[in-house]
Amino acid sequence: xxxxxxxxxxxxxxxxxxxxxxxxxxxxxxxxxxxxxxxxxxxxxxxxxxxxxxxxxxxxxxxxxxxxxxxxxxxxxxxxxxxxxxxxxxxxxxxxxxxxxxxxxxxxxxxxxxxxxxxxxxxxxxxxxxxxxxxxxxxxxxxxxxxxxxxxxxxxxxxxxxxxxxxxxxxxxxxxxxxxxxxxxxxxxxxxxxxxxxxxxxxxxxxxxxxxxxxxxxxxxxxxxxxxxxxxxxxxxxxxxxxxxxxxxxxxxxxxxxxxxxxxxxxxxxxxxxxxxxxxxxxxxxxxxxxxxxxxxxxxxxxxxxxxxxxxxxxxxxxxxxxxxxxxxxxxxxxxxxxxxxxxxxxxxxxxxxxxxxxxxxxxxxxxxxxxxxxxxxxxxxxxxxxxxxxxxxxxxxxxxxxxxxxxxxxxxxxxxxxxxxxxxxxxxxxxxxxxxxxxxxxxxxxxxxxxxxxxxxxxxxxxxxxxxxxxxxxxxxxxxxxxxxxxxxxxxxxxxxxxxxxxxxxxxxxxxxxxxxxxxxxxxxxxxxxxxxxxxxxxxxxxxxxxxxxxxxxxxxxxxxxxxxxxxxxxxxxxxxxxxxxxxxxxxxxxxxxxxxxxxxxxxxxxxxxxxxxxxxxxxxxxxxxxxxxxxxxxxxxxxxxxxxxxxxxxxxxxxxxxxxxxxxxxxxxxxxxxxxxxxxxxxxxxxxxxxxxxxxxxxxxxxxxxxxxxxxxxxxxxxxxxxxxxxxxxxxxxxxxxxxxxxxxxxxxxxxxxxxxxxxxxxxxxxxxxxxxxxxxxxxxxxxxxxxxxxxxxxxxxxxxxxxxxxxxxxxxxxxxxxxxxxxxxxxxxxxxxxxxxxxxxxxxxxxxxxxxxxxxxxxxxxxxxxxxxxxxxxxxxxxxxxxxxxxxxxxxxxxx
Ligand SMILES: *[C@@H]1O[C@H](CO)[C@@H](O)[C@H](O)[C@H]1NC(C)=O
Ligand SMILES: *[C@@H]1O[C@H](CO)[C@@H](O)[C@H](O)[C@H]1NC(C)=O
Ligand SMILES: *[C@@H]1O[C@H](CO)[C@@H](O)[C@H](O)[C@H]1NC(C)=O
Ligand SMILES: *[C@@H]1O[C@H](CO)[C@@H](O)[C@H](O)[C@H]1NC(C)=O
Ligand SMILES: *[C@@H]1O[C@H](CO)[C@@H](O)[C@H](O)[C@H]1NC(C)=O
Ligand SMILES: *[C@@H]1O[C@H](CO)[C@@H](O)[C@H](O)[C@H]1NC(C)=O
Ligand SMILES: *[C@@H]1O[C@H](CO)[C@@H](O)[C@H](O)[C@H]1NC(C)=O
Ligand SMILES: *[C@@H]1O[C@H](CO)[C@@H](O)[C@H](O)[C@H]1NC(C)=O
Numbered sequence: 001x002x003x004x005x006x007x008x009x010x011x012x013x014x015x016x017x018x019x020x021x022x023x024x025x026x027x028x029x030x031x032x033x034x035x036x037x038x039x040x041x042x043x044x045x046x047x048x049x050x051x052x053x054x055x056x057x058x059x060x061x062x063x064x065x066x067x068x069x070x071x072x073x074x075x076x077x078x079x080x081x082x083x084x085x086x087x088x089x090x091x092x093x094x095x096x097x098x099x100x101x102x103x104x105x106x107x108x109x110x111x112x113x114x115x116x117x118x119x120x121x122x123x124x125x126x127x128x129x130x131x132x133x134x135x136x137x138x139x140x141x142x143x144x145x146x147x148x149x150x151x152x153x154x155x156x157x158x159x160x161x162x163x164x165x166x167x168x169x170x171x172x173x174x175x176x177x178x179x180x181x182x183x184x185x186x187x188x189x190x191x192x193x194x195x196x197x198x199x200x201x202x203x204x205x206x207x208x209x210x211x212x213x214x215x216x217x218x219x220x221x222x223x224x225x226x227x228x229x230x231x232x233x234x235x236x237x238x239x240x241x242x243x244x245x246x247x248x249x250x251x252x253x254x255x256x257x258x259x260x261x262x263x264x265x266x267x268x269x270x271x272x273x274x275x276x277x278x279x280x281x282x283x284x285x286x287x288x289x290x291x292x293x294x295x296x297x298x299x300x301x302x303x304x305x306x307x308x309x310x311x312x313x314x315x316x317x318x319x320x321x322x323x324x325x326x327x328x329x330x331x332x333x334x335x336x337x338x339x340x341x342x343x344x345x346x347x348x349x350x351x352x353x354x355x356x357x358x359x360x361x362x363x364x365x366x367x368x369x370x371x372x373x374x375x376x377x378x379x380x381x382x383x384x385x386x387x388x389x390x391x392x393x394x395x396x397x398x399x400x401x402x403x404x405x406x407x408x409x410x411x412x413x414x415x416x417x418x419x420x421x422x423x424x425x426x427x428x429x430x431x432x433x434x435x436x437x438x439x440x441x442x443x444x445x446x447x448x449x450x451x452x453x454x455x456x457x458x459x460x461x462x463x464x465x466x467x468x469x470x471x472x473x474x475x476x477x478x479x480x481x482x483x484x485x486x487x488x489x490x491x492x493x494x495x496x497x498x499x500x501x502x503x504x505x506x507x508x509x510x511x512x513x514x515x516x517x518x519x520x521x522x523x524x525x526x527x528x529x530x531x532x533x534x535x536x537x538x539x540x541x542x543x544x545x546x547x548x549x550x551x552x553x554x555x556x557x558x559x560x561x562x563x564x565x566x567x568x569x570x571x572x573x574x575x576x577x578x579x580x581x582x583x584x585x586x587x588x589x590x591x592x593x594x595x596x597x598x599x600x601x602x603x604x605x606x607x608x609x610x611x612x613x614x615x616x617x618x619x620x621x622x623x624x625x626x627x628x629x630x631x632x633x634x635x636x637x638x639x640x641x642x643x644x645x646x647x648x649x650x651x652x653x654x655x656x657x658x659x660x661x662x663x664x665x666x667x668x669x670x671x672x673x674x675x676x677x678x679x680x681x682x683x684x685x686x687x688x689x690x691x692x693x694x695x696x697x698x699x700x701x702x703x704x705x706x707x708x709x710x711x712x713x714x715x716x717x718x719x720x721x722x723x724x725x726x727x728x729x730x731x732x733x734x735x736x737x738x739x740x741x742x743x744x745x746x747x748x749x750x751x752x753x754x755x756x757x758x759x760x761x762x763x764x765x766x767x768x769x770x771x772x773x774x775x776x777x778x779x780x781x782x783x784x785x786x787x788x789x790x791x792x793x794x795x796x797x798x799x800x801x802x803x804x805x806x807x808x809x810x811x812x813x814x815x816x817x818x819x820x821x822x823x824x825x826x827x828x829x830x831x832x833x834x835x836x837x838x839x840x841x842x843x844x845x846x847x848x849x850x851x852x853x854x855x856x857x858x859x860x861x862x863x864x865x866x867x868x869x870x871x872x873x874x875x876x877x878x879x880x881x882x883x884x885x886x887x888x889x890x891x892x893x894x895x896x897x898x899x
Contacts, residue, residue, distance in 0.1 A: 084107065096122050105128065107131070109134050127152070131158065135159055139161060145173060164190070188210065219241055257281055273293070302325045333358075346371040355379060360404075365388055380399070397415070399422070401424070419443050437462045450474050480503065621640055642771060671683045687762050688756065718858050722895075725761075731761075747809075791804070807885060812874075
């Protein structure tokens, strides 16, 4: 008994001991694993979201370490999973000492360097390795092929290089189901061994630099359902896949260089949903499709050399198609009406098969879910079927580049979601339907190059989302609607319609409005007169003396009105023979309809151009002359003295061309330019009533008749001054916010604000930023005349100017308008009063009315104070605290509205 009990006690003790030992062993293992994991953590150099903050030296990895999972029975670490934590650093080699690790998933971090060679030691246990979306480099370790339990390998979205090791699939890990090596920089062939992976369900080698062909018997793995080698440099024919790919679901070989017949037989596989063979060199016809997988939805065979017709059977058998893209091939024949029976179709693209002809089947109207219809660049004739307006979810309709006739259906307004309507380059006639103005989601409307007639409906001004609009080269007539929505696209959106008029084209509407011109020709939209002129430069005063020009007009059939687009070549010359004379060959381009286009007029006009008496001003970029034509019309001619940062004629012409597109009631209209290598002229509207500076500061030359008192500030009663401020603000707002690219003025001052006879402001010298010497060379002294207007950031060395620099200068002009003082006035030797500081002081002292211009009549004090305050805000030292010009306009308008 006692012996028995002794022995049982001994057994108990032994068991206990064993238990204790076991327990200690477990603890010891966890300890070692903790050290390995902390090792892993210490190889991480950055952990922006603190994903590993729970990994501490005292914690229990199985309990406390986030992302670590242990085997419940052995308490050994079996899984490591840290996703999307942004961990940077490298993979610690010691991780391989976790002897029970089955799964490593570190998707979405920033780990760099190579996969450590020590990982070979994980062979007995590892089932899953997901290192996708890191920054790993180097080659794919070949030892992974010897992992007997490996099921999933995802190394996609890294920077791996070299070939895919053939050892990876030779033999293939027997349980491998899924492997993705996509989006790396792998080269070389697709290893043939992939076809020996008996359990493989999918592989993705897309977006690499693989070359060679696809292995024969690719689909030998019986369960293979996902194959993507998109965007590599693979070539050759794809053969043998048809018979074996029974389980295929997704097949994507797009953007390679495969040739021969495309494997259309795959469309018959039961489970196929996606088939993409686009952008290869497949040729031959699309075969008859005897059967189609019931769930087959995406067919993209665009960008190949497929020929022959679109088979009817494709449409009648593939009933579930959602995307059918056969664009950019060499297909021919008609569009089968059966396409209209594909109820699920949302994208139909046949664009760029220039031999597809016939008409657009009205049956297309039966595709209720259609979102994109792209039939551009075919040889379609006939009308646009009215039934298309049944496709109420259509977002994109591109029928451009066909030979469609008839009118644009006026029921397209039913397509309430339409964003893109491109009908350009057809033979459509009739008017633009008013109802298009209801398609307010449109961001692109291109009706150019048709035969459309009638007016542009003002309703189109409702299309406030338009980012692209073009009605050029039609036969439209009448006035272009004034809506900014349309005006913003500039003249080039309207050119080629000889009977269209009004801005942004520079031809005036109706008969009047010119300068009483004797030759009222029906001119094309952009009359470009190229004058090959010879002119003379006098020694000393470097101004042109005359442009003696003679002309011949190329075979004009004697009828002046015969050509819509007039191009007059004027050549030859009789240079005044004098020492140092120098013939100039140049080019004159006119944007304005109202200018004479005959050389005789220019001969007279340009003679005046050069007279010293005709100098009407000088500016930072050149001298301004007034030139008067025989018919009495005057223009301002600015002779450039600098080309600033412009390098050559092309760049100059580009800049000038952009100016020609601008049009605003408060901008001095730019009318043309002259280029020769030694002289450049800018031609603009002559605004006859002097500048704001002249009126405010009494510096006007003799010519202005009204008001003879000092200055003449008296003529500028408050109403007029306010309107001038508002006009200039609107012009600047137009330049800043409505022009693309944005135009900065960078040289705003009262002497650049011209006044017409009604005292309306017209801003000049805009768009010359590239010509301004300051901005290239920081030589502020050269434009001393503008000092006081210059924003502090322009005067500082780092020169980061923006539209807010213009706001500053405008603010100074506001102060000038209210106070009648110059931006900087000198008070005796060495003392200068800066207007902005002066106004600030006066406002702080509460003696505001002391600073108002005494010669000003008819003002409302409250308005003056508000304008002064606006002027101060605009002249803040910090650009970001200044308002935008759009806000300034709003504010000014509200001042008027509230009083
Ligand atoms: C790898 O992990 C990410 C994140 O969970 C997952 O989206 C991806 O499908 C995984 N890779 C494979 C091949 O399963
Ligand atoms: C098609 O898919 C279904 C469901 O996913 C599957 O059960 C079936 O085995 C697949 N057919 C083939 C031929 O792979
Ligand atoms: C087919 O693949 C190309 C890239 O090769 C891709 O641009 C296109 O969107 C794919 N087509 C479809 C319908 O997904
Ligand atoms: C595609 O293959 C053809 C020959 O089949 C070859 O002439 C052509 O250069 C290849 N194109 C590219 C981009 O590799
Ligand atoms: C319409 O298709 C033509 C020809 O493919 C293309 O040039 C044009 O850019 C397309 N229009 C739009 C708005 O995408
Ligand atoms: C507008 O769309 C609706 C819905 O598809 C359709 O019933 C109606 O006939 C269409 N109207 C016209 C004029 O096409
Ligand atoms: C569209 O514009 C017209 C005229 O320009 C106007 O009468 C009409 O009210 C506008 N419609 C909408 C919905 O804004
Ligand atoms: C409009 O189309 C014409 C002719 O295709 C082109 O010259 C012009 O630049 C286009 N204008 C705009 C604003 O797109």
